[in-house]
Each structure stands twice: as structure tokens, then as C-alpha cells.
Amino acid sequence: MKNLIYVLTLTLVGCGYSMADHNEVLIKNIIDDIRLGCENGLGAAFPKYFLDWDGARYFEGDGQNVRLEDLIVHHVEPEAELGLHLSFTDIQMHFEDNFVWAVVDTDIL
Numbered sequence: 382m383k384n385l386i387y388v389l390t391l392t393l394v395g396c397g398y399s400m401a402d403h404n405e406v407l408i409k410n411i412i413d414d415i416r417l418g419c420e421n422g423l424g425a426a427f428p429k430y431f432l433d434w435d436g437a438r439y440f441e442g443d444g445q446n447v448r449l450e451d452l453i454v455h456h457v458e459p460e461a462e463l464g465l466h467l468s469f470t471d472i473q474m475h476f477e478d479n480f481v482w483a484v485v486d487t488d489i490l
Contacts, residue, residue: 403476422461424453466490
């Protein structure tokens with residue numbers, strides 16, 4: 382079992398929700414989409430929820446990835462073959478206007 386902490390930065394542009402509503406159920410559903418994306422190698426979940434820009438860095442167990450596509454192509458998609466299961470616990474959500482970020486403890490089983 383490997384313990385990691387992920388910081389998920391989510392922006393929900395145009396989804397009809399105001400972050401001021403502090404919709405924790407919606408955020409937990411998004412976090413679950415990301416978990417399923419990781420477990421099943423479905424990179425499509427990531428561009429929907431993660432910010433990406435020129436020079437963005439994503440850090441994971443093997444180091445850093447430049448841009449979101451690098452993370453998806455080199456880790457999310459190929460690591461699905463490992464049959465890993467993730468457990469996200471101690472989810473801490475932080476709401477700021479139309480932006481939310483969350484810190485989660487992650488167990489890789």
C-alpha cells in the first residue's frame with residue numbers, strides 16, 4: 382500500500398454551479414470521477430476538472446509532468462494495466478468564489 386497526498390485544483394466554469402454554494406456532493410462526485418479515471422486509464426476525466434496552461438506541472442510518485450497531457454499519456458493511461466485501486470480519504474475542500482481546491486489522502490492498493 383502506498384500513501385500519497387493529492388492536491389486537486391478544480392474549476393467549474395459553465396457548469397451552472399456557484400462555488401459559493403459549497404456543493405460538497407458535487408465536488409466528491411468529481412473526485413470520484415478522477416479516481417475512476419486513474420483506476421481505468423481514462424484520461425478524459427482530467428481535462429474536464431484540472432487546470433492546464435503552458436508550463437503547468439503535475440507531480441506524482443515518479444516525479445513531475447509538464448502539462449496535463451504528459452500526465453495522462455505517461456501515467457494515467459498506461460498505469461491502468463497495473464490494476465491499482467485508489468482510496469481517497471480525509472478530503473479537505475476549500476471554496477474560493479468560482480474556484481475550489483481539495484487535498485485528499487490517497488491509498489494505492
